[in-house]
Amino acid sequence: MRILLINPPWIRRQGNIWLNIASVMPPLGLAWLAAQLERAGHQVLILDAHAERLDLEMIAARLRELGSFDLVGITATTSLIGNALAIARLARAEYPQARIILGGVHPTVLPEEVLSEPAVDLVVRGEGEMTLLDIAAGKDQRDIAGISFREGDGFVHNPDRELVPDLDSLAPPAYHLLPMDRYYPAAGAYQRLPAVSMLATRGCPGRCTFCYRLFGKRLRVRSGRRMAEEAKNLQDRFGIREICFYDDTFTAFRKEVLAFLDGLKELQVDLAWSCFSRVDAVDEDLLRRMKASGCHQIMYGVESADPEILKNIGKRITPDLVERAVRMTQAAGIDVRAAFMVGNPGETAESLETTFRFALRLNPDLVVFNIATPFPGTEMYRWADEHGCLTTKDWQQYDFSRPILELPTVSHAVLSGFYRTVYRRFYLRPSYITRRLGKIRSWNDLRQALRGVRGVLNV
Missing domain, CATH: 3.40.50.2300 (Response regulator)
Structure with a gap:
């Protein structure tokens, strides 16, 4: 066909x-x-x-x-x-x-x-x-x-399809059918170009209420060796110099991460790379070995500094655990991108400020603040729909930048005002600007910084 x-x-x-x-x-x-x-x-x-x-x-x-x-x-x-x-x-x-x-x-x-x-x-x-x-x-x-x-x-x-039990049985993605010269990572998230994304796993060990598990509840992983071979193919065929792993929790399978690192070394693949992970899925030894193999940034989903809110959204972490993982990552020489989600059930004006102060204390290289968005299929959406908390079902509005939940504990005006100002409050601090300027080593670094400035000023 x-x-x-x-x-x-x-x-x-x-x-x-x-x-x-x-x-x-x-x-x-x-x-x-x-x-x-x-x-x-x-x-x-x-x-x-x-x-x-x-x-x-x-x-x-x-x-x-x-x-x-x-x-x-x-x-x-x-x-x-x-x-x-x-x-x-x-x-x-x-x-x-x-x-x-x-x-x-x-x-x-x-x-x-x-x-x-x-x-x-x-x-x-x-x-x-x-x-x-x-x-x-x-x-x-x-x-x-x-x-x-x-x-x-x-x-x-018709009845649901069973999940593919062995991801290595699949042919690798058909990158040759894509416009490979058109892809680039988020500002501040890369060191080298050209760069593309890869996936090592399907699924996530978390049970957060705001996520829909398209790939089921069972976490599956590709072999580390196969991932290294795919990275080498991307470099040999397309000149790729950086990989962005977009798995929810790249480090969930420690054994395969180490096999990937060994594979890169054996195949002589010189890459910079980054990944997403959870604060309860890293350790000091793993982070050091990832750094030595080219990992320069990890994004952690922090979401909130309020333990009750973390419980409400099923995050299963604590602020202490977050701080420990961030400090370990920074000590290993890997940049931290901390992702926060505000406007969750239980949010108040006070908890917003607590979360912002926590972000300042963590002092990550990058932060992202999204507004909690209850996508269809998630536990959060079902809860919001049953309790009459959805403000709209116009799906184009579900873009992480506007309140979709109507909460009794925080108004839309307060939440939107926090979103409009939080980026400037974090990124336009003299101490932060000085630190980031000190990390600029190339025109590429400068271009990323300027993209970030435009983004902050646009909010």
Whole structure:
């Protein structure tokens, strides 16, 4: 079959910190799907409309240029579902005989909402590689696990698809189908260019109420050796000099992290790299070895300095544990990016200030403050919907920069005011500016700093 996979353009608005500092990274989900389809003999193209900065009119023109397709697959998160459905309509007009498929988090959680769009034929729920192979092979849709579709005046939801037990059994992502020269990390999050993202795991050991576990409750990991080989391929084929691991908890499997480090050394791969982790999933020895292998930054989800709020959101950490992990990471010579989420259940004006003072005490290299956003499918969303705490179901509003929860303990005005001022309060301190200026070693460092300044001033 001839198959087109599309990554919709993202939406960012003025007043959102991510307008200026966000990364543009490969849509790894689509790249993994494409790799399995190619291995099965199908012809696959990926249109990364976000990386190519295409609006809907430009996407329509590109669809006309690309010729006909048998299948069109479109991925969508909650905030992008509007764009994804608009692209489905464009694809239906251009390819009337094609099957239009939507997948990703939002279609998985709300398949009937997505199937209410006449242009959409099927929804793939959850992990999509094996499901899409069945669809492309022409299997009867009634016999395909993990899909939803319309039938008569109703909807059919086939049983869930079992997760891929061995991630190493999958062909590595089809980076060759992507515009590799268009990708770059978030401001302040890299040392070298060109850079791309990788994933070592699927799932997360956490049980936070604000996360939807698309890949199930069981955490799976790729072998460290395979990850090192993939990194070497990226360097040899595309000249990649930095890897950003976007796993929720990269260090969850210590054994495979060490195997990855050993693999980089054995294969003589000289990379700078960064990752996300949890404060309860690192130790001094591991951090030292990561640093020696090129790791220069770790992002920890701190969320709040209020123990009661941490309990409310199921974070299962304490401020003391956060401070211990941050100090260990700093002592190892690795930069810390601390991510906070404000406006959670139980938030007050006082807890906001407590969290800000905690951020000052931690003194990380970078901070991010997002407003708690209850995405569909999460425990937080169910709680908010049941208690009448949602202010809107306009999904484009779910962008981490505006209050979606109506809480009795803190007003929208207080929360929005905190968001508008917290970045300047943290980043425009003379002590911070002096420290960051002292770390500028190249034009690249200066460009990142200027991106960060623009982002702070935009909020």
